[in-house]
Amino acid sequence: MGGTLDFGGAGTARSSAAGERVYDALRSEILDLALPPDATLSRAELAARFGVSQTPVREALQALEMDGLVMIFPQSRTVVTRIDEVALHETHFLRVSVECEVVRRLARIEGGEAPARARRILAMQNTLVGDTGQMDMFQDLDRSFHRSLFEGVGMGLVHAMVERRQGALARCQRLDLPAKGKMETIVRFHGEILDRIEARDPDGAAGAMRAHLSGSVGRVAELKAQHPAFFTQT
Template identity: 40%
Template sequence: MSVGFLSEALIKASDELSGPGQQGSAAARVYAGLRARIISLELLPDTVLSRAEIAKEYEVSQSPVREAIQKLEQEGLVVSYPQSKTLVTKIDTEHAQKSQFLRVGVELEVAKALARAGDPALLQPTTRILRMQKLAGEDCDISEFTALDRLFHLSLFQAAGVGSLWQLVSGCSGHIDRLRTLNLPDPGKMADVLAAHERILEAIAGGDPQDVERQVRDHLSGTLAAIPAIRAAHPDYFEAED
C-alpha cells in the first residue's frame, strides 16, 4: 500500500478536526480547499480571489463561498475590500510569532502529559506516521511530507486526549504554515525535521519532562529562526517591515 494512499485517509480524518462549523458542509469544503492552496502557496500572496469563479470551481452557490472567505479573513489569510476584490494576504511575521507562541505553550503541555502517562501504546500511531514521513522524505515528496508533518503533531494531541485543541492551534497557524512551506525545500530541512520528531518521541518515551520541553522548543523554533533568510529569498511574499 502506498504512502500516499495511507496518508490520504489520515489527512481526511485530520481535516474533520480542523474545519469550520459543521463538517461536510459546502462552506467547510470550500474553506478547507482554499486554505490548503493558500498554505501550500499554490495561491500566492496578492492573488485575487473571484467568488464567482470559486463557486463554479467547487460547484456551490455564493453563500458557502462567502462563509469560507469570512473564515479565512478571521485567520488573516485573505482580505476583502467592499465592492472591490478579495486578496490573499502577504505573510505577516508578527502574526506568525504570536501563533507560534500559542502553539509552543499548548504542544509542550501535550508532550509532557504523554511523558507523564508512561504508556508506549499511546505513541504507536505517531510512530507509524513518522515511518511514513521518512518514506516521503526519501522520495523528496514535499507535499506528502508536509501533510504527514501535520499529522505527526495532530496525533500527539489525539494521544493526549485533546485532539479538539488542534482546531485552536491549526486555525491560527496560517502565516507560520506558509513560512514552513517556504522553509521546507531548503537543503537538509526535511532530515532535520525527521530527526527532531524522533528526539521528541524518544524524550516522551523516556518520561523526562525537561528533555521533552527542550526537544519540543528546539523543534518548533526552527522556522522562526529562519525568517530573515526566508524573507531575503522571497521578499514579495511578506508584508513590509515597520
C-alpha cells in the first residue's frame, strides 16, 4: 500500500514515510491475523518497535481506523476491531462488482500482457498449495494475482482504493484458508478466470470471478461458529 496514503498533510516527508511503514506493517499483521481482533496496540510500544516517534504511529493508527481495522479510544487505548458482517457483505459487493468488470474488460483486449503476467503469479502460487505453513506467501501471491488484473486494464489506483476497504473480507478469507482443499480451489478458480480471459469470453470470465470471490462469504455462518471471537456479535 506504500505510496497511496497521505500521512500528516503539513508534516515532514520523514514522518509521512515512517507513518506509511508502520501502517503497512500493522495492516499486514491484522489481515494475516498475527494481530487478532481485540488485540491492544500501545503507541509507546509501537514507537519503540519501529524506532520512530509517536507521531507516525498516530498517523498509521488513524489510517487503520479509516480502514475499519482498529478502533481508537482517545486518551485510552487502540484495539483491533472484530470482523463486522455488515461491512463484510458490503465490501464483498464492492469487490465483486469491480473485479467482474475488470475481467470483462481484460477479455476484450487482444494481445494484452496481463494474462501472461497473472499466469506466472499463478504458477508460483500453485507450488504452495497444501502447505499451510506458507499461507502468508500464498495470500501475498493471491493479492498480487488480483492486482495484476487491475493493472492490466490501467486501474491500479482503483485496486488500491478497493483494497483499502477489504479488511473484513480479507480477514474472513484468511480464516477460511486453512480449510481442506481451500488453496486448491483458489488456484483452480484463478486458472478458470485466466482461461476465460484468454478465450475472449467476458461473460465466462466474470462468472468465474464471481464464483471465486463468493467462496468464503458463503461460509460466514460456519466460520463465525468456529471462530466466534473474531466476529462482532449480533
